[in-house]
Amino acid sequence: MATENDSSNVGSGSGSGSHTVNGSATPDCKIALITGITGQDGSYLTEFLLNKGYEVHGLIRRSSNFNTQRINHIYIDPHNAHKARMKLHYADLSDASSLRRWLDTIRPHEVYNLAAQSHVAVSFEIPDYTADVVATGALRLLEALRSHITATGRTHVKYYQAGSSEMFGSTPPPQSENTPFHPRSPYAASKCAAHWYTVNYREAYGIFACNGILFNHESPRRGENFVTRKITRAVGRIKIGLQNKLFLGNLQASRDWGFAGDYVEAMWMMLQQEKADDYVVATEESHTVEEFLEVAFGYVGLKWKDHVVIDKRYFRPAEVDNLKGDSSKARKVLGWKPRVGFEQLVKMMVDEDMELAKREKVLVDAGYMDAQQQP
Numbered sequence: 001m002a003t004e005n006d007s008s009n010v011g012s013g014s015g016s017g018s019h020t021v022n023g024s025a026t027p028d029c030k031i032a033l034i035t036g037i038t039g040q041d042g043s044y045l046t047e048f049l050l051n052k053g054y055e056v057h058g059l060i061r062r063s064s065n066f067n068t069q070r071i072n073h074i075y076i077d078p079h080n081a082h083k084a085r086m087k088l089h090y091a092d093l094s095d096a097s098s099l100r101r102w103l104d105t106i107r108p109h110e111v112y113n114l115a116a117q118s119h120v121a122v123s124f125e126i127p128d129y130t131a132d133v134v135a136t137g138a139l140r141l142l143e144a145l146r147s148h149i150t151a152t153g154r155t156h157v158k159y160y161q162a163g164s165s166e167m168f169g170s171t172p173p174p175q176s177e178n179t180p181f182h183p184r185s186p187y188a189a190s191k192c193a194a195h196w197y198t199v200n201y202r203e204a205y206g207i208f209a210c211n212g213i214l215f216n217h218e219s220p221r222r223g224e225n226f227v228t229r230k231i232t233r234a235v236g237r238i239k240i241g242l243q244n245k246l247f248l249g250n251l252q253a254s255r256d257w258g259f260a261g262d263y264v265e266a267m268w269m270m271l272q273q274e275k276a277d278d279y280v281v282a283t284e285e286s287h288t289v290e291e292f293l294e295v296a297f298g299y300v301g302l303k304w305k306d307h308v309v310i311d312k313r314y315f316r317p318a319e320v321d322n323l324k325g326d327s328s329k330a331r332k333v334l335g336w337k338p339r340v341g342f343e344q345l346v347k348m349m350v351d352e353d354m355e356l357a358k359r360e361k362v363l364v365d366a367g368y369m370d371a372q373q374q375p
Contacts, residue, residue, distance in 0.1 A: 031055045033106055036114030040221045043070035045264040050085055057106045059091035070221050093137025100144040110271050112160045113141050120166060123187035124317055134190035142201045158208040158271040161198040164191045165215040165323045173324035177280055184318040202276055210270040215256040215282035215325040217263040218345060220352035231296050232349040236357030238307055239300045242371045246307050249314025251290040254322040258283045259340035269334040282325020283338045295346040
């Protein structure tokens, strides 16, 4: 487990972190810096880059609770210097000084900005914070990178900005790189700002900066308060007998859902091109929440209508009805295409959450957990 002391040891440049401080990393080893490394995409991207032979550095926020569960399986104590190719450092997108300090210290070849307050509904509750981290946070990182490049002459550093299909909002599908943005939430508006900051720094300063406009991408590592994972988590618990009802909002919202493990490869591909550009990444198929319910509940022999209750609190102040991407540019230029289809994705998530529910049932039966916490 990545403990607080472990991260502090790495962050101070002691032990395995010292070689990058002095710039003495092996010449053939690329170095990547990832914000949001503890999130769904960050964990898959880290695995992908490690398999490519990269040394990976992640920026994490200080928290009283451990928030590294998605990367615990690839974490190696920094004192094990020859094996620890993933290193964690304390920083925050709201703290510009920490961003510049770690850029100067780590001297990465590639920077992936994945960090965000990424829950659309929550962004209506905390709009100021969402804008500060998602929009201004991206600007702080871009400015820190510009300053770093100016001071060091390291003009080869490449930058990836995580965009979102939510930026298109109410613009009718299919949505491509040329489709106008019409954001419908503070999160989406903030992502639009981050997108244009990235374009501006590319045009104004010649930085190799790409925007990846990724449509919804899910996995067993998705946060449990996102609708897809909320559904598959409930399916497992209902099937095992730990839960009976699932409360949801708009079942007619339609989304282009893909597998996060496929999408992180597209991020990397963008930074391997000769010219920086922006790309939509999508499956080009759209499915409603109701269709997701049909597949998830049907997979384990249940009827979703017996368990789902509509709760108005989950309706957003401004809904986004239909998102469906046109990723023809990414397919042609990058050679990227999704490997995991919609039904395969849903079943993959249900399988994982069935196993999680079984383990939870053991704790409930042993008296270590109260199953009545869920209706």
